[in-house]
Amino acid sequence: MSVRIKFCGFTRAADAALAAALGVHAIGVVHVPGSKRHVPLDAMPAIRAAVPAHIDLVALFVNPDADTVRAVMAALQPSLLQFHGDEADAFCTQFGMPFIKAMAMGEGAGDIGLRQKDYPSAQAFVLDGHVPGQLGGQGERFAWAGLPILDKPIYLAGGLHAGNVAEAIRTVTPFAVDASSGIESAPGVKDADKMRDFIRAARADGR
Numbered sequence: 001m002s003v004r005i006k007f008c009g010f011t012r013a014a015d016a017a018l019a020a021a022l023g024v025h026a027i028g029v030v031h032v033p034g035s036k037r038h039v040p041l042d043a044m045p046a047i048r049a050a051v052p053a054h055i056d057l058v059a060l061f062v063n064p065d066a067d068t069v070r071a072v073m074a075a076l077q078p079s080l081l082q083f084h085g086d087e088a089d090a091f092c093t094q095f096g097m098p099f100i101k102a103m104a105m106g107e108g109a110g111d112i113g114l115r116q117k118d119y120p121s122a123q124a125f126v127l128d129g130h131v132p133g134q135l136g137g138q139g140e141r142f143a144w145a146g147l148p149i150l151d152k153p154i155y156l157a158g159g160l161h162a163g164n165v166a167e168a169i170r171t172v173t174p175f176a177v178d179a180s181s182g183i184e185s186a187p188g189v190k191d192a193d194k195m196r197d198f199i200r201a202a203r204a205d206g207r
């Protein structure tokens with residue numbers, strides 16, 4: 001199966017529509033106050049309308065409360081939830097929706113082979129580069145080589161762009177690759193050429 005492509009951090013419906021037309025498999029929307037890519041509830045219906053139903057629309061949170069998740073589910077109607085903080089499996093499951101769980105990689109990441117056991121209900125893991133003290137989406141790559149084989153599919157994230165995504169796919173053979181800053185001209189503003197180049201490079205790997 002060829003690698004799936006998720007682009008994250010959309011703030012503009014037109015960018016999401018273009019990514020969909022270019023053939024991505026998943027589109028992420030960040031609902032994290034303090035993020036430069038934070039999308040408020042009232043901007044969500046336009047993004048929902050721009051994304052065809054066959055493409056995953058992913059709502060991303062960092063340690064939200066349950067009411068916030070429910071409000072985003074109503075406004076965005078996502079097909080998948082992404083928890084990017086310290087949420088426990090029991091918290092993530094309460095919404096009755098499939099979810100993917102991010103794991104911060106790099107210094108201090110610990111043993112992900114063990115950490116995955118805390119998330120028996122997750123559909124997949126997003127392995128993401130991490131800058132201590134920062135929220136996420138920093139374009140931070142981590143060392144791809146030597147990752148353990150996990151029990152669930154991997155979305156490989158963190159500093160991916162057209163110039164390194166093929167190497168990343170060859171090294172990790174992930175289920176999906178996930179990019180945000182590498183396809184932007186500014187935080188939350190997606191760049192058409194960078195998106196096209198990324199997709200071409202990911203597909204050129206031939207998986």
Ligand SMILES: O=C(O)c1ccccc1NCC(=O)[C@H](O)[C@H](O)COP(=O)(O)O
Pocket residue numbers: 008009028030032035036037038060061062084126128129135136137138139140157158159160178179180181182
């Ligand atoms: O993008 C954000 O602002 C953000 C805020 C809080 C938590 C996570 C956030 N982004 C994570 C992601 O968008 C993805 O995991 C992403 O593909 C990796 O980002 P990047 O390294 O910029 O490609």
